[in-house]
Amino acid sequence: MLAAALMSGCAADPAAPAGAAASPAVSRQALQWLDRITWGADTASARELAALGQDRYLERQLHPLVASPDARPPAGAPPVAAPTRAAAVMQLEAQRRDADATTEDEPKKAARQRYQRALTRVANESASRSLLRDLHSPNQLQEQMTWFWFNHFNVFQYKRDLRAMVGDFEDTAIRPHALGRFRDLLLATMRHPAMLRYLDNEQNAVGRINENYARELMELHTLGVDGGYSQRDVQELARVLTGLGVNLTDRVPNVRATLKAQYVRDGLFEFNPTRHDFGDKELLGHVIRGRGLGEIEDVADLLSRQPATARFVSRKLAIYFVADDPPAALVERMAATFQGTDGDIAATLRTLFRSPELTASLGSKFKDPVHYVVSAVRVAYDGRTITNPAPMINWLNRLGAPLYGRLTPDGYPLTRAAWASAGQLAARFEIAKIIGSSNAGLFRIGADDPALPVETPQPGSSLYYEHAAHTLAPATEQALEAARSPQEWNTFLLASPEFMFR
Amino acid sequence: MNRRQLLKLGALPLATACGQLFALPRVPAKLLVVFLRGGYDATSLLVPVGSPFYYEARPNIAIPRPSADAGAALPLDADWGLHPSQRDTLLPLFAQGQAAFVPFCGTDDLTRSHFETQDGIELGQPLGGRRDFRSGFLNRLVGVLDGPRPIAFTDALPIVFRGDRDVPNMAMRSLGKSGVDRRQGEIIDAMYRRTALASQVTEGLGLREEVLQAMAPEMEAASRGAITTKGFELEAQRIATLLRDRFDIGFVDVGGWDTHVGQGGATGPLASRLDELGRGLAVIAREMGPRWSDTVVVVLSEFGRTFRENGNRGTDHGHGSVYWVLGGSVRGGRVAGDQVALTQANLFQNRDYPVQNEYRAVFAALLARMYGLDATRLDRVFPGVQAKDLGLV
Numbered sequence: 001m002l003a004a005a006l007m008s009g010c011a012a013d014p015a016a017p018a019g020a021a022a023s024p025a026v027s028r029q030a031l032q033w034l035d036r037i038t039w040g041a042d043t044a045s046a047r048e049l050a051a052l053g054q055d056r057y058l059e060r061q062l063h064p065l066v067a068s069p070d071a072r073p074p075a076g077a078p079p080v081a082a083p084t085r086a087a088a089v090m091q092l093e094a095q096r097r098d099a100d101a102t103t104e105d106e107p108k109k110a111a112r113q114r115y116q117r118a119l120t121r122v123a124n125e126s127a128s129r130s131l132l133r134d135l136h137s138p139n140q141l142q143e144q145m146t147w148f149w150f151n152h153f154n155v156f157q158y159k160r161d162l163r164a165m166v167g168d169f170e171d172t173a174i175r176p177h178a179l180g181r182f183r184d185l186l187l188a189t190m191r192h193p194a195m196l197r198y199l200d201n202e203q204n205a206v207g208r209i210n211e212n213y214a215r216e217l218m219e220l221h222t223l224g225v226d227g228g229y230s231q232r233d234v235q236e237l238a239r240v241l242t243g244l245g246v247n248l249t250d251r252v253p254n255v256r257a258t259l260k261a262q263y264v265r266d267g268l269f270e271f272n273p274t275r276h277d278f279g280d281k282e283l284l285g286h287v288i289r290g291r292g293l294g295e296i297e298d299v300a301d302l303l304s305r306q307p308a309t310a311r312f313v314s315r316k317l318a319i320y321f322v323a324d325d326p327p328a329a330l331v332e333r334m335a336a337t338f339q340g341t342d343g344d345i346a347a348t349l350r351t352l353f354r355s356p357e358l359t360a361s362l363g364s365k366f367k368d369p370v371h372y373v374v375s376a377v378r379v380a381y382d383g384r385t386i387t388n389p390a391p392m393i394n395w396l397n398r399l400g401a402p403l404y405g406r407l408t409p410d411g412y413p414l415t416r417a418a419w420a421s422a423g424q425l426a427a428r429f430e431i432a433k434i435i436g437s438s439n440a441g442l443f444r445i446g447a448d449d450p451a452l453p454v455e456t457p458q459p460g461s462s463l464y465y466e467h468a469a470h471t472l473a474p475a476t477e478q479a480l481e482a483a484r485s486p487q488e489w490n491t492f493l494l495a496s497p498e499f500m501f502r
Numbered sequence: 503m504n505r506r507q508l509l510k511l512g513a514l515p516l517a518t519a520c521g522q523l524f525a526l527p528r529v530p531a532k533l534l535v536v537f538l539r540g541g542y543d544a545t546s547l548l549v550p551v552g553s554p555f556y557y558e559a560r561p562n563i564a565i566p567r568p569s570a571d572a573g574a575a576l577p578l579d580a581d582w583g584l585h586p587s588q589r590d591t592l593l594p595l596f597a598q599g600q601a602a603f604v605p606f607c608g609t610d611d612l613t614r615s616h617f618e619t620q621d622g623i624e625l626g627q628p629l630g631g632r633r634d635f636r637s638g639f640l641n642r643l644v645g646v647l648d649g650p651r652p653i654a655f656t657d658a659l660p661i662v663f664r665g666d667r668d669v670p671n672m673a674m675r676s677l678g679k680s681g682v683d684r685r686q687g688e689i690i691d692a693m694y695r696r697t698a699l700a701s702q703v704t705e706g707l708g709l710r711e712e713v714l715q716a717m718a719p720e721m722e723a724a725s726r727g728a729i730t731t732k733g734f735e736l737e738a739q740r741i742a743t744l745l746r747d748r749f750d751i752g753f754v755d756v757g758g759w760d761t762h763v764g765q766g767g768a769t770g771p772l773a774s775r776l777d778e779l780g781r782g783l784a785v786i787a788r789e790m791g792p793r794w795s796d797t798v799v800v801v802l803s804e805f806g807r808t809f810r811e812n813g814n815r816g817t818d819h820g821h822g823s824v825y826w827v828l829g830g831s832v833r834g835g836r837v838a839g840d841q842v843a844l845t846q847a848n849l850f851q852n853r854d855y856p857v858q859n860e861y862r863a864v865f866a867a868l869l870a871r872m873y874g875l876d877a878t879r880l881d882r883v884f885p886g887v888q889a890k891d892l893g894l895v
Binding site for chain 1: 539540613614615616617618635636654656657658659664668669670671672673676681682686687689690692693694695696697699702703705706707709710757758760762763812813814816818819
């Protein structure tokens with residue numbers, strides 16, 4: 001087979017890493033299962049699966065022992081920037097105010113541009129951190145769930161200064177709860193400045209109701225649009241949410257003496273009792289006693305325990321991990337687990353990953369753009385540490401799924417109907433060619449570092465190919481045989497129908 | 503000249519000569535649907551200058567009554583004015599009778615959810631039944647016409663174009679160079695020939711090559727340092743080029759209309775958005791050249807916004823909206839359809855524009871006139887529809 005000849009040609013290249021290590025003894029089906037639970041099977045994950053067996057591997061993914069490698073970058077990688085916390089956001093806000101206060105036109109323009117560039121830099125650092133984790137974290141399921149929940153509780157980075165907040169939203173509100181209790185996750189998003197700003201709740205005050213967040217909280221985050229709430233429920237929930245806002249300064253607002261004890265400041269989050277409606281509310285037939293910030297805990301309990309929420313969340317998880325129209329029986333079992341464990345996400349995922357429905361669906365889920373890009377890089381550079389994910393950020397932009405870039409709160413669609421379009425596929429082929437042909441700058445260290453000498457990636461020697469080889473369709477084999485260079489061979493493999501599915 | 507252009511030139515005489523082609527409506531007309539996602543504040547675009555209640559309900563963000571002031575509404579008739587950002591764009595089209603507005607237009611969906619309502623409009627199916635998410639109304643329109651070339655100018659295929667007919671998509675915001683050469687394209691295409699993705703792959707590879715070819719003059723001009731446009735205006739220019747020369751039915755969406763906070767009035771964030779949109783549409787009118795006379799552009803949105811401003815000088819999700827119909831043969835220069843006086847008593851649920859002109863009914867009549875669709879075909883595009891003819895073309 002020509003492909004085999006090309007592969008050995010690659011392996012003979014002294015610049016290439018030594019041939020793939022002895023492949024772990026896992027079955028094709030186990031590898032496909034790994035393709036679901038990770039961002040794309042690679043040698044390290046396959047070896048771990050072989051050592052632990054499926055049950056213990058699943059448990060380790062559901063309950064990661066080691067924290068995700070923020071403080072512990074993969075060997076050889078430069079330290080990634082620390083998450084931007086409150087102080088940094090406040091500093092940027094001060095920079096914005098200074099720019100606004102500048103009176104002369106030209107310096108003002110320059111100051112504003114500096115501010116915008118600073119925001120973009122912070123956002124790109126956040127996206128880079130996120131993608132490095134997707135590529136290299138041992139906690140692959142946690143990282144997939146982090147993307148999933150960010151998308152579920154979507155915020156858009158180009159609203160105001162959200163570029164400075166999205167990284168913190170991901171790192172503090174989403175990832176720590178991604179496999180925990182849904183109620184804690186929900187509450188963390190309700191208290192995060194990125195969410196309160198994105199859905200205008202910082203404007204929501206007693207007598208000046210803004211119902212934007214309240215509506216999406218029920219329609220998109222918990223009950224689902226058919227979840228049995230009314231316009232009146234939206235308005236009542238909006239009243240509960242009054243006073244939850246954002247403060248990017250050191251100043252404490254004027255609060256009446258009688259309410260002073262109710263004031264809460266936590267980083268950039270602020271609960272201002274003078275803006276809160278202290279009356280009782282009635283939500284979904286339950287009375288929420290007006291008592292201040294504590295009301296959102298009542299609401300988080302109430303909403304996360306609704307059967308509609310269990311079904312809505314379970315179905316969405318099943319869409320992401322199993323099928324575009326998931327089997328109703330699976331969704332019911334997941335919803336039962338969700339309710340029986342008071343919203344334990346790991347338990348719900350255990351039901352999903354142990355289900356025969358998942359096994360039956362292996363290899364048939366069309367990859368969304370993030371899965372496509374991340375799995376392609378994991379295959380192409382199996383075992384090597386990427387230092388510069390900036391090209392991946394661009395590829396995701398081209399595929400219409402930039403990180404933090406979904407304008408609307410519904411998040412990106414998760415189904416084939418949305419992504420398997422003509423334009424999307426054509427763009428994927430071009431990205432396949434880029435990834436297959438050169439390292440595209442993925443190994444640069446810092447923006448000023450010159451690109452390393454072009455070095456052909458090795459998907460041909462990868463675990464993926466070893467296991468996929470004898471299952472590829474004849475048409476794919478023919479294409480690989482028609483390749484005139486290792487680069488082209490890689491391009492065709494990454495552009496193949498088999499590689500579009502997980 | 504390539505084969506396709508040649509075919510295109512030959513298409514009209516052939517169609518009249520060949521009797522059997524009369525069986526299906528011909529496609530002389532060009533249709534572009536522009537979806538303003540987020541529920542644009544129609545009340546700031548088509549301003550109810552004749553309603554005293556409007557000025558009560560919006561003390562901070564109303565557009566002033568027509569006057570010599572640059573920030574005042576542009577007069578259309580006794581009841582309505584146009585947002586001042588449209589002085590050089592929509593207003594001239596209106597004055598030439600090439601733009602009509604249909605206020606109180608929309609759907610009977612009452613969820614006030616962006617996504618539910620957008621999906622519903624794109625599906626175009628009767629409310630209340632089970633929705634078939636695989637069938638959008640523009641796809642069904644393609645199905646009842648004689649081989650029009652459809653295209654979505656979007657990153658992902660929108661629901662409106664989902665269905666039996668293959669519809670390609672390609673966003674016009676940024677066009678990269680094509681990296682895959684023709685031979686590689688053919689090899690990739692062959693890999694997919696026996697898969698369910700075959701037609702998308704063939705379309706995608708072909709479209710990319712075709713679009714880059716069509717855009718070559720523009721890109722060459724840009725590389726020579728010509729002044730380039732940005733944002734929606736640039737997208738619109740590319741859309742017009744493709745619609746004029748190569749495609750017949752197009753769809754594009756424009757976001758950023760969900761103005762809950764500080765939307766502004768004659769100036770401000772919403773005004774900038776409307777300005778950009780108006781300039782883009784004016785570019786389309788100009789770039790279509792002679793084809794403008796058989797082009798119809800429909801601008802729509804999922805719902806209107808609350809008639810009263812909210813506590814944050816913005817507006818919340820409402821109900822009825824204002825649709826726009828533009829084109830060289832549009833019977834414009836008027837505000838069309840059923841209307842009500844804008845008093846508090848006439849607001850829907852005491853907050854929004856009512857829907858007097860259901861969009862499926864209005865659209866159906868427009869399509870019937872454009873393409874000569876009979877009742878059977880109309881019913882396939884919009885099942886169960888009762889067309890409401892506003893004589894828009």
